[in-house]
Amino acid sequence: MTRRFALMIDPVAAVEQRADYADTFTQVDAAAPALSVGELSTQRGDGVFESIGVIDGHAQEVVPHLERLAHSARLCDLPVPNQEQWRQAIQQAAAQLGAGESVIKLILSRGVEHGPTPTAWVTAAPAADFAAVRRNGVKVVTLDRGYDLGAAERAPWLLLGAKTLSYAVNMAALREAKRRGADDAIFLSSDGFVLEAPTASLILRFGDRFTTPAPNGGILHGTTQLSVYDHLLARGFEVGYDRIPAADLTRADAAWLVSSVRLATAITAVDGTPVAVDAALTDDLNAYLLSPRD
Ligand SMILES: Cc1ncc(COP(=O)(O)O)c(C=O)c1O
Known part of the structure; x- marks a missing residue:
């Protein structure tokens, strides 16, 4: 089982409807550099996020987290996330996780200065021992x-x-x-x-x-x-x-x-x-x- 996992998402419009969003995801090496130096999330903290608890590979309360991500995006004038696209990204991340407690993070950033906007990604990793x-x-x-x-x-x-x-x-x-x-x-x-x-x-x-x-x-x-x-x-x-x-x-x-x-x-x-x-x-x-x- 993978201990750390990262998936870049090419965000689609909230209204778009299709069965499978796999071609909008790119798995990247979670230990390797993946973001542009022009990222406004890292330069200005300009973005929104969620941390989801995962127990034995089951992501908890996915819909409330996606609803709050959408609420945060609206407050920040960011494009509202497509719920089904993000749900599938979470599912793909959760499928990589083994037994025990893990955390999946969702990040929706303003994007890159003079470049792609918005940018988005999902990470998964073991949780600390609480x-x-x-x-x-x-x-x-x-x-x-x-x-x-x-x-x-x-x-x-x-x-x-x-x-x-x-x-x-x-x-x-x-x-x-x-x-x-x-x-x-x-x-x-x-x-x-x-x-x-x-x-x-x-x-x-x-x-x-x-x-x-x-x-x-x-x-x-x-x-x-x-x-x-x-x-x-x-x-x-x-x-x-x-x-x-x-x-x-x-x-x-x-x-x-x-x-x-x-x-x-x-x-x-x-x-x-x-x-x-x-x-x-x-x-x-x-x-x-x-x-x-x-
Ligand atoms: C400022 C703040 N309030 C409340 C919460 C609790 O939210 P949740 O129960 O959705 O994790 C968090 C979680 O990270 C937080 O950062």
């Missing part, structure tokens, strides 16, 4: 994101809510969290509400009700959070979307960061204050998230 963090949880610090909850609506050019390739700020926040002795961060809006982590969504439990920040406030709508909500509803719990004040973080009966590849990790402390941990539910969520999901 068993320990799923078991032990994460200590988080809260960090000011620098904008208020109204910014997404007031200033759409900030592209809040699009999963763009410009993750330098997210990575800087993780480094700041480590400097402060924590494992991860939770962004707060400048008006004091909870947003998301740099690479994950947040879910809080209050009794039998679960809540997450409403996705209209400039955050990504997490595919894992959506899937966890389906599972919690099926188990008879109540779920909702709210404006969550920062003070609620340490009042919660339990709290998790959830994302497609790391899955669910319990938050054990916020800014040094311990948070209650629900180990049984964390295990249940991860067992569900590791099962095949479409």
Whole structure:
């Protein structure tokens, strides 16, 4: 089985319909150079992406990821991806993967300066081993994101809510969290509400009700959070979307960061204050998230 795999895609229009898109894919050596130096994704972070969890060769929640890729593309004025073409590219990548956990990345870039536009590719690789963090949880610090909850609506050019390739700020926040002795961060809006982590969504439990920040406030709508909500509803719990004040973080009966590849990790402390941990539910969520999901 191939351990790393890369496929360049020649993107076709969203409206085009055909049965087989194989002739629009070119497999390239994942370890060799493949991009032009004029790539605007690398020069400016001008593009959008998705990371899909793959369990034993099954790509999880493909449609929600493709829908969010299309949403991000629209927000960035990029050509909307052809769902079926990308679905077939994901299928081809997943077919190369063996047992265990892997990650498939979808990248849609503005393209090459004075050259082909847009450019697109899919990669597949083994995932990092997250068993320990799923078991032990994460200590988080809260960090000011620098904008208020109204910014997404007031200033759409900030592209809040699009999963763009410009993750330098997210990575800087993780480094700041480590400097402060924590494992991860939770962004707060400048008006004091909870947003998301740099690479994950947040879910809080209050009794039998679960809540997450409403996705209209400039955050990504997490595919894992959506899937966890389906599972919690099926188990008879109540779920909702709210404006969550920062003070609620340490009042919660339990709290998790959830994302497609790391899955669910319990938050054990916020800014040094311990948070209650629900180990049984964390295990249940991860067992569900590791099962095949479409
Ligand atoms: C900023 C941000 N929020 C939330 C998420 C969680 O999204 P998903 O559950 O679709 O992986 C991610 C995932 O990478 C992210 O980068």
